[in-house]
Every structure is written in structure tokens, then in C-alpha cells.
Amino acid sequence: MSTQPTPFDSTLQALGLLLPSVVVLGAFLYYPGLETFRLSLYRTLFLGQQTAWVGAENFVQLLTSTAYHHSFAISVLFAAIVVTGTLLLSIAVGYLLFTVSVGSSAYLIAAIWPYALPPAVAAILLNFILHPNLGVFTHYLEAVTPFTLDWFNSGPQAFTVVAVVAIWKQLGYNIIFVVAAFNTIPKTLTERATLDGVGHLRRLRSVYLPLMAPTLVFLTVMNTIYAFFSTFPIVDLLTSGGPGDATNLLIFKLYRDAFEFNSLGLASAESVILFALVAVLMYVQIRVSEGYAQYGA
Amino acid sequence: MGRDTMATDTAQSSTRTTHRDILPENALMHLGLFGAIALMAAPLVLAVLMSTQTTAEVYQPTTIGPGSNALQNYQAALTTYNFGTYLLNSLVMSIAVVIGKVTLSLLAALALVYYELPYERAIFMFVLLTLLLPVPVRIVPLFQLMADLGWTNTLLAITGPYIASATAVFLFRQHFRSIPDSLVETAHVDGVGPFRFLVSVLIPMSRSMIAGVCVITFIYSWNQFLWPLIAVTDKPSQVAQVGIRYIQGAAQAGLTQWGVIMAAAVLALLPPLAVLLVFHRSLRETIAIQQS
Numbered sequence: 001m002s003t004q005p006t007p008f009d010s011t012l013q014a015l016g017l018l019l020p021s022v023v024v025l026g027a028f029l030y031y032p033g034l035e036t037f038r039l040s041l042y043r044t045l046f047l048g049q050q051t052a053w054v055g056a057e058n059f060v061q062l063l064t065s066t067a068y069h070h071s072f073a074i075s076v077l078f079a080a081i082v083v084t085g086t087l088l089l090s091i092a093v094g095y096l097l098f099t100v101s102v103g104s105s106a107y108l109i110a111a112i113w114p115y116a117l118p119p120a121v122a123a124i125l126l127n128f129i130l131h132p133n134l135g136v137f138t139h140y141l142e143a144v145t146p147f148t149l150d151w152f153n154s155g156p157q158a159f160t161v162v163a164v165v166a167i168w169k170q171l172g173y174n175i176i177f178v179v180a181a182f183n184t185i186p187k188t189l190t191e192r193a194t195l196d197g198v199g200h201l202r203r204l205r206s207v208y209l210p211l212m213a214p215t216l217v218f219l220t221v222m223n224t225i226y227a228f229f230s231t232f233p234i235v236d237l238l239t240s241g242g243p244g245d246a247t248n249l250l251i252f253k254l255y256r257d258a259f260e261f262n263s264l265g266l267a268s269a270e271s272v273i274l275f276a277l278v279a280v281l282m283y284v285q286i287r288v289s290e291g292y293a294q295y296g297a
Numbered sequence: 298m299g300r301d302t303m304a305t306d307t308a309q310s311s312t313r314t315t316h317r318d319i320l321p322e323n324a325l326m327h328l329g330l331f332g333a334i335a336l337m338a339a340p341l342v343l344a345v346l347m348s349t350q351t352t353a354e355v356y357q358p359t360t361i362g363p364g365s366n367a368l369q370n371y372q373a374a375l376t377t378y379n380f381g382t383y384l385l386n387s388l389v390m391s392i393a394v395v396i397g398k399v400t401l402s403l404l405a406a407l408a409l410v411y412y413e414l415p416y417e418r419a420i421f422m423f424v425l426l427t428l429l430l431p432v433p434v435r436i437v438p439l440f441q442l443m444a445d446l447g448w449t450n451t452l453l454a455i456t457g458p459y460i461a462s463a464t465a466v467f468l469f470r471q472h473f474r475s476i477p478d479s480l481v482e483t484a485h486v487d488g489v490g491p492f493r494f495l496v497s498v499l500i501p502m503s504r505s506m507i508a509g510v511c512v513i514t515f516i517y518s519w520n521q522f523l524w525p526l527i528a529v530t531d532k533p534s535q536v537a538q539v540g541i542r543y544i545q546g547a548a549q550a551g552l553t554q555w556g557v558i559m560a561a562a563v564l565a566l567l568p569p570l571a572v573l574l575v576f577h578r579s580l581r582e583t584i585a586i587q588q589s
Binding site for chain 1: 334337356359457463516538539555566569572573577581
């Protein structure tokens with residue numbers, strides 16, 4: 001399909017150039033990836049010194065464990081909240097940036113900087129600002145509303161705080177894509193909509209968002225993967241999974257089962273389930289973007 | 298389908314909106330944008346302010362202004378709580394990953410695009426499918442592998458698993474394919490070898506893309522938390538992000554020294570933020586290509 005001239009024809013040389021990448025990917029991605037599947041069929045005994053073949057027992061244990069059910073359910077809910085919250089806010093900010101074109105370069109940087117925000121830093125900053133006793137935000141919130149912020153003891157509040165931090169950190173990445181998508185919208189469309197006096201919400205819903213659908217699907221997939229895989233530092237530094245099990249997301253439970261309780265086989269089974277999840281999400285992303293490429297929406 | 302609705306809507310074209318209507322509305326949008334940006338920046342601004350306060354001032358939530366303890370807080374973070382060491386470790390790790398990943402990926406993309414290669418598609422798929430294997434999917438065996446290799450607590454453990462990448466190979470491959478054939482043919486006629494070709498033709502033509510990959514990789518490596526937490530148990534070899542976890546625990550004796558913790562958090566944020574501010578254009582251009 002490519003008509004690119006291929007100036008070099010030594011296959012051996014080509015393999016030599018590929019070798020470093022292939023070795024690293026093989027040794028540190030494929031090998032441990034496959035090992036995860038093997039380990040998931042074993043049970044570790046004596047703090048990992050010995051292993052015994054148990055077949056599907058780890059999976060059976062997970063499927064029948066109420067703790068795992070709970071962790072799975074709250075992770076799905078968490079992902080739904082993070083994905084929706086992040087997308088809505090990014091679309092709002094992206095639309096404002098797109099409409100207000102004056103001086104938007106400075107605005108743009110001010111809107112995308114959380115891309116560089118380390119999740120651990122995001123967690124520790126809000127841990128302090130929303131602190132039940134010392135937090136600045138807590139102080140003013142409790143001064144002007146009857147609401148009491150007590151997420152050290154309230155499960156739903158802890159869950160909300162973790163979600164807020166996760167959304168905050170993910171906004172920069174999303175705004176970069178949303179702004180890029182807005183910028184590909186033909187100027188004539190915007191001019192006509194403006195002249196016709198089509199309201200902002202209507203313009204977004206029936207003109208812009210349908211045109212941005214491929215980007216929105218892509219971001220939904222990436223944000224879901226983020227919510228399941230990259231939120232460990234946020235839970236770890238804010239709630240350690242608590243109070244109770246209120247914020248014990250799958251990724252946090254996996255870490256604990258593996259490295260605190262040394263249940264390496266069980267943790268590997270949890271990894272296998274996470275693999276299935278990422279595989280399904282990637283498949284959806286590929287199918288959907290292929291669909292758009294073919295039918296040109 | 299969106300277009301159809303649009304077409305019928307615009308049929309009754311009339312100029313209802315005049316300039317006088319647009320101006321105040323525009324001001325409102327500026328206000329909304331300013332509010333959103335202020336809200337996003339507020340925690341950071343507060344953290345910077347709090348990092349200058351004494352513990353007594355911090356324990357007064359109404360004291361928001363800058364305090365008098367900035368020097369002492371940052372000094373305590375850097376020396377007493379070893380943040381100087383952690384920051385240096387993060388810097389070494391991130392630069393090593395950037396150099397390793399960019400080098401390896403440039404070589405792989407060169408082979409994929411400019412060589413007649415049997416099973417080229419299969420090799421590319423082999424690289425691309427690693428996207429299905431984020432760290433949590435292989436964390437237990439990877440940890441054991443590091444122990445078997447004797448890499449635990451070393452720089453190798455926190456750089457090795459990161460230096461090959463599907464994303465970087467994909468981006469460079471896309472970019473190389475967009476380079477005009479005529480340039481490649483000129484190089485071919487001149488009988489230039491592959492390394493000369495890479496250094497004197499491909500790299501100069503891919504500057505912005507390489508800068509973008511460097512920025513993405515630097516920020517990504519710097520922000521790693523879970524894997525360094527597991528692979529490094531020896532505190533002096535730890536990176537800054539996990540250092541935040543240590544300082545949170547250590548500064549909690551008696552009154553929590555939030556001023557010092559905030560100083561550490563600000564320090565752990567500055568390098569990736571600085572890189573983003575300087576290279577935001579390359580970053581945005583490169584990141585947007587990943588969607589395809």
C-alpha cells in the first residue's frame with residue numbers, strides 16, 4: 001500500500017535496528033505479560049517461596065468474593081464518573097477557548113497545564129486543601145454552607161474526593177484533544193451558526209459534538225483506561241482504600257493483594273481481568289475509529 | 298446526521314445577531330473561561346502560598362497570604378526529608394528514559410519505513426500490541442524479574458521497562474512516511490548509509506516530532522508512582538513522586554508539617570510543568586496525532 005522508496009535492502013541490518021526495541025518489549029512487556037497468565041493459575045505459599053498449581057481457583061475465588069465484587073462495582077462507577085466529569089468539563093472549557101479567540105494562547109496554556117501534574121502531587125495538594133480540619137476549602141465551605149466535609153470517615157465523601165482529584169489531573173490531556181478537534185471544524189459552519197443566531201448549547205449539541213465524535217470516543221476509551229489503571233497514587237495518598245472499603249478500587253486492591261498480603265497468584269488473576277478490560281476497550285476504540293474512517297462522519 | 302439538522306436549521310437565514318449583542322456575550326465567555334482556569338489553578342496557588350507558612354500559620358485556615366517560613370520549609374524538604382536526592386533520582390531516571398526511548402524508537406522506525414522487510418506488518422503489530430500491557434497487567438512477574446536480575450533498587454529497574462514504546466515507534470513511523478520521497482531518493486542516489494541518513498536527513502526533518510515525544514516521555518516518566526514504589530525499597534534510590542508518600546508519613550509526627558509537605562509537592566511538580574510551558578506547542582502537535 002505504501003509507495004515509499006526503500007533505499008536500504010539489507011534485512012540483517014533492519015533486524016539489527018529493530019533488535020533493541022524487540023528485546024526490551026519482549027523481556028519487560030511480553031514475558032511478564034505472559035507470566036501473569038501462568039501465575040494466575042498458581043497459589044503462592046510461604047511468602048512466595050513456593051507455588052502450587054490450583055487451576056482456575058484464583059478466578060473462582062475472585063468471582064465469588066464479595067470484596068472483589070464491591071471493588072469491581074465501585075471501579076466501574078468511579079470510571080463512569082471520571083469519564084463523564086472529565087469530558088463535560090473539557091468540552092465546556094474547550095468550547096470557551098474556541099469561541100473566545102482573543103489571547104487564547106495564554107488561556108490555552110492555563111487550561112492544559114494539568115497534563116504535567118503528577119497524580120501524586122494532585123492527591124497531596126487536595127488532601128491538604130480539602131482536609132477535614134485544616135483545609136482552606138473545607139473552612140470556607142463549612143462557613144457558608146451547612147455541609148460538613150468529613151471524608152476521613154464518610155465513604156461517599158472519600159469516593160467523591162478521589163474522583164475530583166482524578167478529574168482535575170485528567171483535564172489537561174482532554175482539553176488538548178478537544179481544542180484540537182474544535183479547530184478542525186470548518187470556519188464557515190461557525191460563521192453560519194453565528195449569523196443564524198443558533199444558541200451555544202444547540203450549536204454544541206447538533207453541530208460541533210457530532211463532528212467531534214471520533215475524538216470523544218477516543219477520549220472515552222483513554223479516560224476509562226486512566227480511571228482503572230492510573231489512579232493508584234490518588235487512592236494511595238488520599239484514602240488508602242478507605243474508609244472501610246469505600247475507595248478500594250481494583251488497582252489499589254491488586255497492589256495490596258500482591259505486595260502487602262503476598263497473594264501473588266490471586267493478584268495475577270486480578271491482572272488478567274484488568275488485561276481483558278483493556279483489550280475490550282482497545283478493540284472498541286479500533287473498531288469505532290475504523291468505522292469513522294470508512295464512512296467519513 | 299448532525300449536518301442534516303444543521304442544513305435545515307440554517308435554511309431560514311437571517312441576521313438577528315448584531316455586533317452589540319455579541320460584545321457583552323463575549324465578555325461573559327471570557328469571564329467563564331477565567332473562572333474555569335482560576336478554579337483549576339486554585340489548589341496550586343494555595344499550595345505555593347502554604348509552602349511559605351509556618352506550621353502554626355498553616356493550622357489557621359483563614360491565614361491564606363504568604364508566610365515567613367518559605368526558606369526553612371524548602372530547606373527542610375530538600376535536606377531533612379531528602380527531597381534533593383529524590384529530585385535528582387527522578388531527573389536521572391526521566392532523562393535516561395527519554396534518551397533510551399527516543400533512540401530505540403528512531404532506530405525501529407527507520408527499519409520499518411526504509412527497509413524492505415519480510416513480515417513488516419507482523420513486526421509492527423508485535424510492537425503495537427504492547428499497548429495492551431500497561432504495568433498493572435504484568436506487575437507481579439515484572440517485580441519478580443527485577444529481583445531475579447538483581448535490578449531491584451537500581452536505576453535499571455525504573456528505566457529498563459520504560460525504554461521501548463509502541464507509541465513512540467508509531468509516531469516516528471507515521472512521521473517518516475510523510476517525508477517526501479524525493480528527499481529519500483536523493484540520499485539513496487548519493488549512497489548515504491542508514492546512520493548518516495538518520496542523522497542528517499530524518500532527524501533534522503523530525504525536530505518537532507522528536508521534541509514532542511521527548512516532552513511526553515519526560516512528563517510520563519517523571520510522574521510514575523506505582524512501579525518505582527514497588528521496584529525501589531531503598532529510600533536513597535527513590536524518585537520524587539514516591540518521596541511525597543515518604544514525606545507525608547514522616548512529617549506527621551505531632552503537628553503535621555504541611556508547609557514542608559507543600560514545599561516538597563511544589564518541587565515535585567516544577568520540572569514537568571516547566572517542560573510543558575516551554576514545549577507546549579510540540580507537545581500539542583505530537584499528542585494530537587496519537588488519536589489516529
